[in-house]
Amino acid sequence: MEAGEAIGALGALAHEARLKLFRLLVQQGPDGLSAGAIAQALEVPPSSLTFHLQQLQHAGLIARRRVGRQLFYATDFAVMNELMAYLTENCCGRGATLCAAVCDPAAAPAGNRRGPSAA
Amino acid sequence: MEAGEAIGALGALAHEARLKLFRLLVQQGPDGLSAGAIAQALEVPPSSLTFHLQQLQHAGLIARRRVGRQLFYATDFAVMNELMAYLTENCCGRGATLCAAVCDPAAAPAGNRRGPSAA
DNA sequence: GCGCTATTTCGATATTCGTTGAAAGATCGG
DNA sequence: CCGATCTTTCAACGAATATCGAAATAGCGC
Numbered sequence: 001m002e003a004g005e006a007i008g009a010l011g012a013l014a015h016e017a018r019l020k021l022f023r024l025l026v027q028q029g030p031d032g033l034s035a036g037a038i039a040q041a042l043e044v045p046p047s048s049l050t051f052h053l054q055q056l057q058h059a060g061l062i063a064r065r066r067v068g069r070q071l072f073y074a075t076d077f078a079v080m081n082e083l084m085a086y087l088t089e090n091c092c093g094r095g096a097t098l099c100a101a102v103c104d105p106a107a108a109p110a111g112n113r114r115g116p117s118a119a
Numbered sequence: 120m121e122a123g124e125a126i127g128a129l130g131a132l133a134h135e136a137r138l139k140l141f142r143l144l145v146q147q148g149p150d151g152l153s154a155g156a157i158a159q160a161l162e163v164p165p166s167s168l169t170f171h172l173q174q175l176q177h178a179g180l181i182a183r184r185r186v187g188r189q190l191f192y193a194t195d196f197a198v199m200n201e202l203m204a205y206l207t208e209n210c211c212g213r214g215a216t217l218c219a220a221v222c223d224p225a226a227a228p229a230g231n232r233r234g235p236s237a238a
Numbered sequence: 239g240c241g242c243t244a245t246t247t248c249g250a251t252a253t254t255c256g257t258t259g260a261a262a263g264a265t266c267g268g
Numbered sequence: 269c270c271g272a273t274c275t276t277t278c279a280a281c282g283a284a285t286a287t288c289g290a291a292a293t294a295g296c297g298c
Contacts, residue, residue: 007133014130029211035245047288050246069244069295084203092148154275166258169276188265188274
């Protein structure tokens, strides 16, 4: 993933309605939801919903498909994963060992979840 | 993590200079870098750098500590991890099995990295 | 083709964000 | 205390983003 794509994706997610929308679609899985169902869940005017859906779609985070007269939107999980990987790339710039201890709280010894306190 | 915090963090990251800055600090690990060292790496005017550092700090993504007359900034990995978890929470709304197959490309069978094509 | 439902496009306005020079605050060495 | 270094605060401008009603487009059933 390139910087521009990541910025677009992050910017698209940095909004109350769109973050709520994205998380809703993430929970729905690959099938997604129709625009109408989303509008009902989020309680936003149709024109506003379209605007936000376009932002997410243009960022590549969601995909659209037509089913009859309805349009379904679903998360693009590949892009979501790329974004996560981009943000944590080369975490701690060292071997995976320290990175795991620092970046993954579950893998760190109790009381040492933020890595060494000094260098 | 609450929605407001996530929005703040995502908004802070949704900018070329700040994303570059954040990734630089992620690679540096818990020790971080001084403002001066960051300014040199990013080539932005001091006042602009301060502005961006404040955005990230206010979002909780980075922490500041003083060392002599220098100020060091470092990633708050706990917050970073919370953000990742927040974005993928209840992924696919089903058991962890399907979620892993859909959300984690490495865990899916070859050629089926995006989950079932229909329902 | 007509009406019906689902969704998008258009347009005008209010709000927020980004940039940067100049000056001030904080700390250290002497 | 004084000068030097590192960093932040202030202030003002231009640019980008959010909102949503009204009208237009797309597909379906008769």
